[in-house]
Amino acid sequence: MTTDTRSTDTQGAARLRKPSWKDPRLLIGVLLVLASTAGVVALLASQDRTSDVYSARQDIAVGTALSPEDLVVVPVRLGDSIGAYLPVSEGIPENAVLTRLVTEGELVPAAAVGTADDLxxxxxxxxxxxxxxxxxxxxxxxxxxxxxxxxxxxxxxxxxxxxxxxxxxxxxxxxxxxxxxxxxxxxxxxxxxxxxxxxxxxxxxxxxxxxxxxxxx
Structure with missing residues (x-):
């Protein structure tokens, strides 16, 4: 039995041929790399971003009405956890009181801020x-x-x-x-x-x- 060497050589050459820029597989690969790079850049940027939140100037007892004199503005990097604390951008809620003790230097938790009726x-x-x-x-x-x-x-x-x-x-x-x-x-x-x-x-x-x-x- 004889083997068609020309056919075999043609198939091998097809496999070794450099992919064209028009090749869909190459385009998909490039898009995946770009998307991955953009995601890493966005993640690093979000982690490096600071937000201003309130911190207790001194111990603030339960039931204390919050006022600017009780608080200090602190820039922090908290990422996705930023929503757990009282942001400066929203100001101090009207008639706000603390529903638990917040100690000196502690970031003011949003969950610790309520009204007198919440006590x-x-x-x-x-x-x-x-x-x-x-x-x-x-x-x-x-x-x-x-x-x-x-x-x-x-x-x-x-x-x-x-x-x-x-x-x-x-x-x-x-x-x-x-x-x-x-x-x-x-x-x-x-x-x-x-x-x-x-x-x-x-x-x-x-x-x-x-x-x-x-x-x-």
Whole structure:
């Protein structure tokens, strides 16, 4: 049997022939490379773009009405996460309050900005004479114990009224010295527990605030 070598050589030459610029496969390849390059350039540009958002100038307690004095403008690169924070371009919403503590230097989360109607906890001031441990600050958790006054001007056994209540603010009475010094502790109280706490305060119950360091973990 004989083989047509001319036919074989012709097919090999066809396979080795350089592709023409009119070849659809070449055009598709070039378009894919260009599209990939454009996508990488766009991604790098978006990551390098900065946006102005608000940061807390100092600790801002829950329920605080936001004002320019509380905030600092910070340029940041957050990419797709930029929508999670309060943008300067939209300004401070009217009647906006914080629904959670924002600490000094923290970017203000959009989810932490609402109105007074959004608050499910409200701050109540408790004056305590026993000092809290050094380093106690807003955001820590405390247990609140009360001893109710009896008809004989004595007090019942202490009982736990609020467990793991969040501290929104601490104010030390600098004018008092020694044993008479006191601290005003603002704790966040939900509506369910509010009547009982206010009743205890109005009836001169003894209030004790105990740091609960494991509650927030």
């Amino acid at each position: 499910d906890r409200k701050p109540v001031g408790l004056s305590v004479e026993d000092p809290l441990p050094t380093g106690t600050a807003a955001g820590d958790r405390v247990d609140v114990w009360v001893s109710l006054r009896t008809d004989t001007n004595s007090y019942d056994e202490p009982r736990l009224l609020l467990e793991a209540a969040e501290v929104s603010e601490l104010t030390v009475d600098e004018s008092a010295l020694g044993a008479s010094a006191s601290t005003l502790v603002q704790v966040l109280v939900d509506d369910e527990a509010m009547p009982e706490l206010l009743d205890a305060l109005s009836n001169d119950a003894r209030i004790a605030v105990v740091l609960d360091p494991g509650a927030g973990s």
